[in-house]
Amino acid sequence: MLVAVLGGLTIAVATRLSFGTDITNLMPEGRAGSLADVARRLTESDLARSMVLNVGGTDTATAVAAARALAAAIAVHPEVAWLRTGVDDREVEAIYELYFPRRYYFLASDPDRIAELTTDAALRAQAERARRDLALPTASLGKRLVASDPIGSFRAILGRISGQQPALDLVDGQFVTRDGRFGVVFLGTRAPAFDGARQKALLADLAAAFARVNESFGGALVLEWSGANVFAVSTERSIRSDVNFVTAVSIVSVFVCLQLFLGSWRNLLLMGLPMLGGLLAATGLGLLVFGQLDGLTLGFGAALIGVVIDYPTHLLCHLCFSPHRADPRLVLRRVSPSIALGGLTTIASFAGLGLTSFPGFRELAFFSAVGVGVALAITLWVLPPLVVPVARVPLASRVLSDGLGRAVLALAPRRKAMAALALGLVALSAPLLPRLVWVDDMSKLWRMDPDVVQEDLRVRERVSQFETGRLVIGVAPDRDQAIALGEAVQARLAPLVSTGELGGVRSLHTFLWPESRQRENLAALRADAELPARLRAAYQAAGFRADAFAGFERGLAQEPPPPLRFEDLADSPLADLVRPLLADFGGEFAVNTYLQGLESPEAVRRAIEGLPGVHFFDQGQFLNEVYAEFRATTVRQIFTGNLLVIGLLLLRYRRLRPAVAAFLPSLLVTLILLGSFAALGVETNLLHVVGLVMVLGMGVDYGVFVVDSASDPEEMGTTMLSTFLGSITTVFTFGVLALSQHPALRALGVTIGAGILLAFLLAPLSLLVLRERAGAEVG
């Protein structure tokens, strides 16, 4: 029946399994418009999904042709949402159609400045400039503007918008880098940057498309690319390689070790049943509750479910090797409460995770608790009848069981020695704790491929892109106020651009001003009744005919179209340019100002100080702060979880001593681990804390097993054998991660590996707290 249930679960999970790799699940939830909300949306934004491809050739013409060929090859790819290789003629036309009839609306962001722009001197300067422009070969185009826009309103609009284009040259309509070596293709992906599977397939297809183009160009081309997806795929590939190595090592080691000690393939396979059932049930129920499971949740959850290896190990060891193995019912009666308590304390320690504001943590708590619960149930109710007694206890188990049992029982009466050891460990470790260095810089947790980092830098330098991770965000209750906020931000940042502290800004203000401002501009211009005559005079002085500007005078008097609105832009070919600049957050609006050449974040912070609802947003710093909170939450959860664990232990034993005795080893392990990290100067991070959660779960199990075996000295050897097997298999499974090249995985491996070994070694110290000699405390 179990096989049928597991089979059914496997089919259900396999057909419905849907992974997410949504990094936002590991961000705290926040109300609409909060920085947390903004951060979540940014990771899904068009900008986060964009890539830059630089195609290098032997000369500019080759680079241009190759970039075009590559763009043509990938344009139809279903994962490519958009491509941009140059300035789109439709955008140019849209700019004219939208702005030229409304040019006077956009004369000055501060209408008070209109008087300055229309002084006699300013008009004379405009006229001189217009005359100079007429001498250009392109005068056939510009002269039409001179007559209809002699004060240069439209020219100013064009200047602002052209400043938003990438700092690239255009050769035959194709973007090329300033040095002419690379044709540039911008593209947007449909999948989020962190959707590993889809992004990996896309990058492979892009590489294949380039290989074909390169072949057709004689093989002399170079492709360099940049994008968040490139980092995500590279890191995933590297982690997968590490995990594959670890998996291979651990599977072989665990099987050899268990076969050596269990002496039965059937029993060995049975040991995997609780974990398999727990994983399947957790995944199935997780899918049912959450719709899909996050890859990170699944990874961490599976690791935490690894704790359950203790239960079948403990059961099997006692059923097969206990001195009372001839009476399986007696054995079951003795070990079942220990296993049940171990399982419940583990569930309690994980349950606290669900009380945080991180959606990912809630998924993780649910997943782990369900997994552990089901594994526990399988261990207690399914495995016992399936276990086959071994005819002869394997030599390794016999020797280890006898040796460990004797050693622990010999230690039991030496309370002073144990007390000295425990106190010594506390005295050595506790003072070191304040020296712990917590690192929450997520960039340090994953080892980025240096080649990928260098390539990204090269591409970004050549293209001079606006930063996507550091920007100024203003949040307002409605769209008009958001547009006004964008204007205020622009005004505050403009001086930084003038002084070179900022290379440039990409702002909604370039494209759109508040409707009230637009109307004020026109009103201010019309208010100067003498303007037409003064303008005529200034231009006449520069050699223009007196009647050349009748169109201007008529245009100023005519009723213009209604002020430009965001909807007008969003419905035009300029939509792609303006959409990232204003976001609807479901009731609130965020206006984003992107920065280029940011030298001093502090200067930007100072500049926007006092603007309501405006923040300088540094995604890297924000994520680090999120993960610092993430870590702090986990540490708090450890305390909360452990209080629940102690409560459960008190409920089970109804006395303080055995409860404290069962808890003591895990407490000591925590102190020693953290003290060691501090002494060795190990920079501790979130992954150390996650590892600690698992170590604590298993440490309490070991304490419970030892305390429960204290009533029967004959069982102590078997109990120590089971804890040894549980710890050694865990070290093989997770401790090997310590060999990983990634700091994050290394942190997990070191914490779990060293922690579990310590938990095993210190488990006998539980006997220190028990009042009577082993065998008399718990009846």
Place this chain on the structure above:
Amino acid sequence: MSERRSALRLALLALLTAASVGAGAQPPAIPSGPLTLEALMQRMASTTGVRAEFREEKILALLEAPLVSEGTLYFIPPSRMARITSHPGASTLVIDGGALSYTDEAGASDVDLSGNRVARSVVENFVVLFGGDLAALRERYQVGFDAEGTRWRMQLLPKAAPLSQFIASVELRGDGPAMQEMVIREVDGDRTTTRFRRVETDTHFTPEELDRLFPTGRIAPAP
């Protein structure tokens, strides 16, 4: 339009051309026979570089008086051109393989011509003409040509927008490979007449001169 045949004059033209070339590279001679459009453009396409002084006079409806500019024009095949104006003010327009930039006394370019398809079409006319790109010329214009001896006249009528929206016709006159005059008539009646003098065809520019004229450092196609 007629194409006269004058083997003698063409031979003379070939000699004159050879004389204007430095001792190193020798451009292909115009084949003996009548001066055809193809032969002329082939000759222009084979130049190592052109330097010419120009005087441009624009008669515009907007202005009371003609607008006169003077300066020097440089062309390096296949697609680099610099138009440096010395009068009435200093300005530089550079076309470099399809990228365009303009600077004047105020400093950096204030109009990015490269982003404007129409502006590019207008300015690239010069490159097409000086580069002797007959195919590109015929793609844009109906081409009329007649010659008398070494002297020739070419008339260009834009075939389609955007050129036809601005330019009514272009008329060029020259002697041998050297262009002497270009008259652009616009659809609104405005007219620009550019006269070239001291035309040096097959000029070899030093790397320093090229760096000065085209400071962007763009890579030239491999020979």
